[in-house]
Amino acid sequence: MGRPRRGVRGAGQLLRWAVLQAAWAAAMGQVRYSVAEEAEAGTVVGRLAQELGVAAAELVSRPLRVVPEGGGGSLEVNAQSGALLVRSRLDREALCGPSPRCALELEVVVGKPPRLFHVEVEIQDVNDNAPLFPEGAQNIFILESRPPGSYFPLEGASDADIGTNAALSYKLSPNEYFAVEEKVNDEQSKSLVLELKRALDREQSQVHELTLTASDGGKPELTGTAQLVISVLDANDNAPVFNQSVYRVRLPENAANGTLVVKLNATDLDEGVNKDIAYGFSNLAARGVRELFTIDENTGEIWLTGHLDFEDRKLYDIKVVATDKSAFPLTGHSTLLVEVLDVNDNAPELRVTSLSVPVPEDAPPGTVVAVISVSDRDSGANGRVSCSIGAELPFRLVGTFKNSQALVLSEAVDRERVAEYEVVVRARDGGAPALWASSRLVVPLSDVNDNAPAFAEAVYTVFVRENSPAGAPLVRVSAWDPDAGANGRVSYGAVERRVGERPLSSYVWVQAESGSICALQPLDYEEVQVLQFEVSARDGGLPSLSGQASVQVFVVDANDNAPVVSPWGRGLGPAWEAVSLSAGAGQVVGKVQAVDADSGYNAWLRYEVQDPLSAGPFRVGVYSGEISTSRALEEADGPVRSLVIVVRDHGEPALSASATVSLSLVESVRAVAWESGPGGGSGGAAVDSNVSLLIAIWSVSGLLVVVIAAWVGVRCCGGPAEACGAGEGPAVCSSGGGSWSSSQQQRQSRLVCVGEGGAKRDLMVFSPVVPSSADNWAAEKQQDATPNPCGTSGRKLSVYQAFPA
Structure with missing residues (x-):
């Protein structure tokens, strides 16, 4: 079976919570039991679990607990059956004294989620106390002159029981002079009196000793006795x-x-x-x-x-x-x-019992947090207590039973906003002036994985020099998760995608603990100019949450490619047969073309003649490569003039190539021989051709150049952005010192992207200023002294700049 979907499981929990709320509301009417006061330990008072609708199988996960333990621990709940049992001897007189009604009010908590129920157990009186006289003997003095029918007050007995068990009756030991009687005055107060039935004679008997017996109304009845010592006095006619x-x-x-x-x-x-x-x-x-x-x-x-x-x-x-x-x-x-x-001289008393502490931050409103019991020894309005808490707290008080209230959650809480709440419960009686009492309760919140990691920046941008050693750090990403513990512990990783024909993991590696991103191989500007990918941050919660950020690595060109002179005789440049002696000063007689796979200053080419003295009447354009006459030609300048042209870039250090050009000075048009090589080679063989064929070739070549220029213009200047992949590199713009080399127009370059959409063409034309060699040396020395988070021993990448996009 598959695991239930999260939405279905959440709906089931919500339904169960609603059923528990309904059961709690139905149970607010209170459960009542009764038990005899001298019941033996283990006596079943009531089937509490059955009354509250808790099955026996649920008692392990939802235990019943009495809060507080009623009668000083005299009652308890059986953990297996859920029955309310007598735990120790119940003495009604000790619990309630002379009160006619004695009941223990219990609060029972059903766990997970905690819910509060109220149980009242009435303690039934049994006849376990015999009548008791305050004194074992009472001395009474009676004048012999007192007439029959006179009454003398007696001290009656008391019985700690109630009802019929405390209904006392008296009898006197048999005699002919006295009888005992109970009288009721106008205040409905009973008094015990001794009635004189027959005149006394002191000379006949000076002392009468009788036994007074008190019997209660219990079954069986209990009795108590006292001795009456009656002394007969000589006559004093009138009493006060x-x-x-x-x-x-x-x-x-x-x-x-x-x-x-x-x-x-x-x-x-x-x-x-x-x-x-x-x-x-x-x-x-x-x-x-x-x-x-x-x-x-x-x-x-x-x-x-x-x-x-x-x-x-x-x-x-x-x-x-x-x-x-x-x-x-x-x-x-x-x-x-x-x-x-009564005077309002007793402040309210508070007792707070915590239940669901700490409170999960996803606890639903209505969760019982604590039970608050209040009491006041005063009576009437002086003993009437009301409770309150602060208005800015996500809790409320719910009256449950008499002087008991429940502190429940009233709204959703967020641990990341407030980690714990301090609740001060204030109790105020109704006296004038009123008396107060307060109790402080700290309610901490437990964490739930409800926050995904968030990166400090949405896009991390870094510039790296090409050919830097493998294993050097590129950039360090950082994400923060406000959750606690494992829920806030973040680990990092790259979102795997393909870069061209290779996986992203062959280019970079992300350290899971620190977020450091390292290059696994040297980056080649001519192969990859922009490396863009996604980094994921995932927390340790169950289930875990994640966030993402973009990383853009721009590869900065290094001068690692020497200029290459275009070979001649293949249609890439004009082929000259000869130079006419009639050419005037400033006439272009040929052109050297070279390309450089680098970009920017590293691809900006400069042309010069290796031996200016051997050039004679010829010169070469510094940035154009055009060979032209510096004056009118003479026969003394011929017949053949060989020029070694050196092509250098503007990199640090500069790289160069050379080409040898052979020029024939003739009366009529002759071919020009070309030779090229990286170090300067010999001139090639001249190709003989007639003027008509030369004009045709020039026409076709010119038409081809126009078509190519138009196509390049459309591709570079018009239309929407091109898709990422192989394409034309950016054209090199002219400057005040001359024109850039057209090598960037002729070579093919690749812009590598990882992600959706096309490449950003504006990033291709930006060429950061390369520091001087001294500056490079100082920066590299500083980087060598910095610990390498990627764990490699090679030199780190030359990172020029990193800033948020």
């Missing part, structure tokens, strides 16, 4: 009476120490010492009351001496007593209810 049965006070939780809470007032109808009253807290007062409040026993003033905290306790039920100072004191009872008012 408070002016209020219940005192109600409201204090803000930030009330300062020393604040007056209330002033109690009680009266006693007795006289004397039995009327004097001392105020105090009842022995039944809740623990910690004496740490927060103090009472003046003489005035009945109660002062605040500690710190109130609404979040710890909202209401204080304080039992107060007024006792007369009789030898057998009587006591009056009342209740002080202190309601604590």
